[in-house]
Amino acid sequence: QSVLTQPPSASGTPGQRVTISCSGSSSNIGSNTVNWYQQLPGTAPKLLIYSNNQRPSGVPDRFSGSKSGTSASLAISGLQSEDEADYYCAAWDDSLNGHDVVFGGGTKLTVL
């Protein structure tokens, strides 16, 4: 059971816009920034979005992030076949048990 909640799957056709949601609480998303990682099959995760909506150098502007309250979203516009991957949200969590990084369970994106 992941601390952050993501839908297990999402899909779209080439050229479409898809969004992936990430739900948390006041101790994580509600009070800290959200990051998104893309994991292509058989590879290590790659930073896609940091600080809610910032793209690292080299990440296409087709990828965008947003946050509102205790939820965040990743949007992918102009969907391409190479976008088929697992996507994870993450945030710092300040809970009574301690302080740590928490991840969502991941969303498998299929390009139809």
Add this chain to the structure above:
Amino acid sequence: QVQLQESGPGLVKPSETLSLTCTVSGGSVSSGSYYWSWIRQPPGKGLEWIGYIYYSGSTNYNPSLKSRVTISVDTSKNQFSLKLSSVTAADTAVYYCAREIKGIAVAGNLNYFDYWGQGTLVTVSS
């Protein structure tokens, strides 16, 4: 370009200690700008943060693993290491090392992993 490479045994017996090392190239673990983390991913499952170390030796661990985890740094070798004791089959996973950026933003605590190693599979089995 920063590169991280995990190394260590791919098979560990139950109740023993898992030991991995991450060698950093193209950057320095002694840099005060970064933290150095371990993250794992059980086969077919999601990501779990294990903990991080700062060049000074300061550490922070996942509360659920804290009693079994030790992360250390060797600045002379530009490496940092993970030890996980009393392992069980549930500790079978791909273990990644990563560079973590931390800070304070207007929107809250800022922390993300900008460089990752390729990962190494560790299987716990007798």
